Amino acid sequence: MQELVERIKRDGVYVGGGIIKVDAFLNHQLDAGLMGRIGRELADRFADAGVVGVTKILTAESSGIPPALCAAQVLNVPLIYARKKTPLTMSKQVYYAEAPSRTKGGMVPLMVSPDYLGAADRVLIIDDFLATGQTLLALVDIVRQSGAVLCGVGCVVEKVFEPGRAAVAAVFPHGPILSLAQINITEGELVVSG
Amino acid sequence: MQELVERIKRDGVYVGGGIIKVDAFLNHQLDAGLMGRIGRELADRFADAGVVGVTKILTAESSGIPPALCAAQVLNVPLIYARKKTPLTMSKQVYYAEAPSRTKGGMVPLMVSPDYLGAADRVLIIDDFLATGQTLLALVDIVRQSGAVLCGVGCVVEKVFEPGRAAVAAVFPHGPILSLAQINITEGELVVSG
Numbered sequence: 001m002q003e004l005v006e007r008i009k010r011d012g013v014y015v016g017g018g019i020i021k022v023d024a025f026l027n028h029q030l031d032a033g034l035m036g037r038i039g040r041e042l043a044d045r046f047a048d049a050g051v052v053g054v055t056k057i058l059t060a061e062s063s064g065i066p067p068a069l070c071a072a073q074v075l076n077v078p079l080i081y082a083r084k085k086t087p088l089t090m091s092k093q094v095y096y097a098e099a100p101s102r103t104k105g106g107m108v109p110l111m112v113s114p115d116y117l118g119a120a121d122r123v124l125i126i127d128d129f130l131a132t133g134q135t136l137l138a139l140v141d142i143v144r145q146s147g148a149v150l151c152g153v154g155c156v157v158e159k160v161f162e163p164g165r166a167a168v169a170a171v172f173p174h175g176p177i178l179s180l181a182q183i184n185i186t187e188g189e190l191v192v193s194g
Numbered sequence: 195m196q197e198l199v200e201r202i203k204r205d206g207v208y209v210g211g212g213i214i215k216v217d218a219f220l221n222h223q224l225d226a227g228l229m230g231r232i233g234r235e236l237a238d239r240f241a242d243a244g245v246v247g248v249t250k251i252l253t254a255e256s257s258g259i260p261p262a263l264c265a266a267q268v269l270n271v272p273l274i275y276a277r278k279k280t281p282l283t284m285s286k287q288v289y290y291a292e293a294p295s296r297t298k299g300g301m302v303p304l305m306v307s308p309d310y311l312g313a314a315d316r317v318l319i320i321d322d323f324l325a326t327g328q329t330l331l332a333l334v335d336i337v338r339q340s341g342a343v344l345c346g347v348g349c350v351v352e353k354v355f356e357p358g359r360a361a362v363a364a365v366f367p368h369g370p371i372l373s374l375a376q377i378n379i380t381e382g383e384l385v386v387s388g
Binding site: 013015019020021022023024025027028029030031032033035036061062065066069070072073076077078079080081083087089090112113115116 | 207209213214215216217218219221222223224225226227229230255256259260263264266267270271272273274275277281283284306307309310
């Protein structure tokens with residue numbers, strides 16, 4: 001996605017250690033218009049990949065919500081975001097998985113209520129980053145627990161120097177696993193393609 | 195907002211203790227189309243209230259992000275969401291405030307990078323609920339720290355039996371303070387208007 005690639009080149013900052021700062025437009029501060037176009041592009045690419053009949057989109061709070069919501073608006077399906085804490089309003093029985101957080105430290109629980117995801121659903125998982133793949137693996141596990149059909153995995157930015165794609169492909173071998181921009185680090189510099 | 199009022203009546207659940215469960219369409223699972231219409235309604239109501247020249251929308255992760263993002267798309271301005279934890283990518287100097295969380299327990303820190311909010315900005319604060327008002331007060335304090343001009347406060351659902359509106363009005367007396375649906379509890383039953 002050319003607009004996204006150019007935006008990462010312009011406003012993304014490589015802070016070292018494999019961490020890319022995109023707080024200016026993708027996390028923390030969001031370019032609302034770009035986010036809408038990202039949602040449409042994700043929906044279009046899943047359609048191009050032959051994905052049909054999606055009933056739900058699943059993401060993890062918080063940074064996955066914006067691209068996943070915008071894709072859900074294009075596909076006209078509900079969005080479910082996995083919770084990291086249990087609100088008082090959540091049912092006691094939940095689909096549960098954990099993922100390590102590299103940017104925040106520690107293990108992060110992810111919970112989804114069975115009220116909203118079940119065996120009749122056809123699900124797309126969408127998140128902001130594909131890096132280690134651990135958050136996506138936790139979401140894939142939640143889809144498996146629900147009995148729903150996983151139809152595709154999509155992310156906005158993929159770090160191709162991380163093992164995330166291989167990790168997700170190991171549990172979702174037929175794909176599609178999509179990303180709108182790919183980042184690599186060469187001699188300490190960001191290289192962005194898409 | 196009639197569609198929202200009808201949806202709360204249909205799918206909202208009063209679980210007792212002043213807590214309304216709207217996980218089926220507003221938190222956890224989102225009706226993506228409704229969320230877009232909520233964003234447009236918020237933008238329209240701020241315009242009707244005479245608000246002009248907005249440069250940023252501010253909310254708190256996670257449940258404030260969807261309505262705030264949809265309003266930001268209509269107004270064509272960036273959205274900033276206050277972080278509850280410090281990602282490694284966040285600058286060390288932040289605007290900082292705290293709010294107690296009733297649904298999750300404990301105090302929640304809220305942080306915004308000065309990179310994205312400053313004295314030249316004109317800000318709308320948007321969140322999902324106006325209840326105790328403590329999250330909104332923390333966001334108002336962050337706007338004050340930044341030197342930006344607060345132009346309006348809007349929420350999707352207001353609990354009129356809670357002191358939130360009075361608390362926000364005490365620090366933002368000239369308003370506008372908007373809500374799209376108002377909830378009261380009468381004899382243990384939800385009463386919804388808007």
